[in-house]
Amino acid sequence: MKKHLFVINPVSGSANTHELLHDIDRHFSTSHTEFKILQTTGSNDAAAIQHALNTYLPDVVGVAGGDGSINMVAPLLISTGIPLGIIPSGSANGLAGEFGISMDNALQNILGERTRHLDVALINDRHYMLHMADLGLNASLVRRYEEENRSGFMGYAISAIQELPMLQRHFRVIITSGNSKTEFETNFLVIANTRMYGTGYEVNPVGKFDDQQVELCMMKPLSAELIINNLFLQNQPDRDSELFDIYSYQEVQIQSSTPIDFQSDGEYIGELTDLHIRVLSDQLRIVVPDQS
Known part of the structure; x- marks a missing residue:
């Protein structure tokens, strides 16, 4: 039984x-x-x-x-x-x-x-990520959301509006994978194992939950109105105005010269300068609908 x-x-x-x-x-x-x-x-x-x-x-x-x-x-x-x-x-x-x-x-x-396997990202050899993690803008929003003890989508939207000044705070990161090293400047870097945030915004249209890779999604320089409307308020952007450049990795190191707010799967972790991310395949199975 x-x-x-x-x-x-x-x-x-x-x-x-x-x-x-x-x-x-x-x-x-x-x-x-x-x-x-x-x-x-x-x-x-x-x-x-x-x-x-x-x-x-x-x-x-x-x-x-x-x-x-x-x-x-x-x-x-x-x-x-x-x-x-x-x-x-x-x-x-x-x-x-x-x-x-x-x-x-x-x-x-x-x-x-009926089950499907879900890749799991291991961050800094101690923290499992299932869905989405990020550095910068949204992590600061999650921190504010937790500090002010808000709840529900409206509370999230209020916190998002209050975090508008973060749009002016860019940070520089060095991305290292194997022998490849690239430098980026952004105010929002998403580590995506799947496609969508809980708001329904598809930050990672190329993402697959079982492809043994995560995507790093770097936000482009964009207006505050476009970011708030598309990312936080559930209005899908036109494909011509995508918010992110996207790169796929099986293992990757992210380094910053300054501490940056970091959250994983909706939980604020703290300010970090270094992230090592490694994808573990077939570690977890999710029960899914018949048509999934």
Whole structure:
């Protein structure tokens, strides 16, 4: 009998936890599967999840929450062979959007257990990135968003507008891969494992989540209005006015002479001057819809 572990963030986004628990019971009580539910509390959650993995030994782990909840559970599943089922109940669900996962199909996906593998980027040999990381403008926005304890898309948009002065702060980076070394100046550098931010903006149209590469997307010099409208306010730009130059790497080093704000998968990490990025293939499997 298959065993499913559900990790639920009860305060994530606008999800109705009681309704979700009812739906899980309805789907899984009659499907000849066993299931266990663990609700996060904000205290020692990673240790509690690891304990459940070690003792319950699930075949599949479903996570209900936003990108933060996914980022807490996914590293615990890397190299275990246990698939991750995403239940996108948070206010930011960028990875779910990449796979076509919604609240309407999430539980049925987990029952079906169709999976795709997702490359994972290992940053500085200690931090796993699943979706998107960046230096500069957006990382500063994430820092402000966390410091001011905002929530939801409107809070994100307010923080974005307040970060407009960052558009004037350029930084210079040296990109090294093998014997190749290139220098760039920008105010926003995206490390993209997939195509889209949670807002729906396709920053990396050439991106594939299983091609053993990440893309470095360097923002071009552009107006504040174009950046805010296209990147943060969900209006897709014309192809003639793309915001980024894009380069693909399997392993790459990013160096800056000055500390720069850095965020990964929606979590602000801090100010960094050096990033070493290495792509690990077939480390994590994601449960996906039948048509994905």
